[in-house]
Amino acid sequence: MIQVCKSCVTPSTRPGIQFDDHGVCLPCRVAEETPQIDWALRREELTRIADWGREHTRLGYHCIVPVSGGKDSTRQALYARDDLGLRPLLVSCTYSPQQQSDVGAHNIANLIELGFDTIIVGPGPQKWKTMMKRAFYKYGNWCKATELALYSIPPRVAIAYRIPLIFLGENNAITYGDLGGSMGGDANRMKYNNTLSGGTPDAMMGDGITDRDVLWFRYPSDAEMAKAHLRVVYMGYFIEDFNQHTNARIAIERGLRVRETEPEDVGALNQVEDLDEDFVHVNQLLKFLKFGFARVTDEASQLVRLGMMTRDEAIDAVSKYDGRCHQRYIDAYCEFLGISVAEFWRVADGYRGASVWRHNPDGSWTLNADLPTAAFGRRPAEAQAQEI
Ligand SMILES: [Zn+2]
Incomplete structure (x- = not known):
């Protein structure tokens, strides 16, 4: 018997989803409480986190914002700089040239053009492909490999450049009901979510992929994070209108290009x-x-x-x-x-x-x-x- 949320359409097959006694999923219950949230208080908390970032940097960048150039990361970068008054360093993981879409290439270039310093890390395409293939066979989910890189690269750069504050976007535990992490703004344990499963690429190694090849695929350990005083924060938790629509509108106003496809071709309602x-x-x-x-x-x-x-x-x-x-x-x-x-x-x-x-x-x-x-x-x- 598969249960489906009585309020939305999320089924019980979603890993980590929880339903209450009335058959309503956790993200729906969290959403019901949104009107009661004291957003001014959350903004104060975010301001204190920004101050912490200013105080704890060594090289002049107050925070790292991981970016793909998409709607959420564009909003995050602009918010960090223009609303919080921070000097962010953007960190982006590039796809192999065969995989990167034209619109994606435009969007990351557009974001950088808005005036940001950016570090781009590109894991070697052959290794990237091998890891993807293994994740496909082993988990039926090739993203397990690439998401490890997408999420591990920013904290790796944060440690290397001693910029301890990292701003992510939404907390997926709240937005989608994903497993792991926190129900608040703290993202320090996000590597324990369903896709990253602890943040190690070990299961995709061997046969020519050794420890020396996977630095960018290995999320820093808890000990490494503690030593570097890393503070990973879901920016979206603190901002009332941080959602797919507002983020898309703001990003499009600032030059984001959207996909020109039909919903039935890509299995998506929105093309952003x-x-x-x-x-x-x-x-x-x-x-x-x-x-x-x-x-x-x-x-x-x-x-x-x-x-x-x-x-x-x-x-x-x-x-x-x-x-x-x-x-x-x-x-x-x-x-x-x-x-x-x-x-x-x-x-x-x-x-x-x-x-x-x-x-x-x-x-x-x-x-x-x-x-x-x-x-x-x-x-x-x-x-x-x-x-x-
Ligand atoms: Zn629901």
Whole structure:
């Protein structure tokens, strides 16, 4: 039996999600309390954190803001500089040239153009690809490798340059109900979330990838963080209008370019998320196969919490678009990894959640009818992907 939040459309298959006795998920309950939040008090707390950053730096940068050039990181960088009066050093991890999208390249260049000093770290493409491939086979989630790098690089640079304050964006435990970390602004334990799983790349090493190759894939240990007095903070926790819509509006006003795709091609309602590369759509498809939900569930649930969508509209949206991924992205991903599309599906099918799918005698797959994604008699994602 799969439970679905009575208020939004988040299913119980989401790792870490908690439901109360009324069948409502934790992020929905947190959202209900938002009107009572004393934002002035939170702003004071953020000001004190900014002061701490000013006092504890050695080289003139008051904080590090990890950036991709997307809507959230653009907002974070601008907020740190223009609202908090800090001198941020931006830190960005580049994708390998085959993976980086044109719009992503534009957006990171645009953000730097807004007047920021930036350190760009680019792990070698061959190693990057090997790690991605292993994460795909081992976890059915290639992002486990790349997110380790995306999140480990900023604290590595923070330690190297002795800039102990790092500003991240949203706290995903609050926004999406992810496992691990805190329910407040403190992000020092974010490496224990579901994707980073402690922040070590050990499971993807061996066969030519040694300790010397994975500095940028290894999140600093608790001891290293304590020694460097690192303070990692979810900036979004302290800002009332830090959400996907306000961040997108502000970033677009400042030059962010959005994707020109259809929701049914990329499995996304808005075209301002995940802009820096296109394989992410394949990962969302994999997430859908595992858990029966993907990005549209997250987007629609958040819209319901913000009062911008009804639950019925959310069910309609997820049933039409969630887990959708155009064949061209699957083809490009397979070409990048050097595997056939048949091999991709062999591995992907192995990750289909047992509670999510029924394997029919004719070889087709049927989604669990408890899921909102199944509400309109949706066909299996594989068949959809191949029909397109
Ligand atoms: Zn909910």
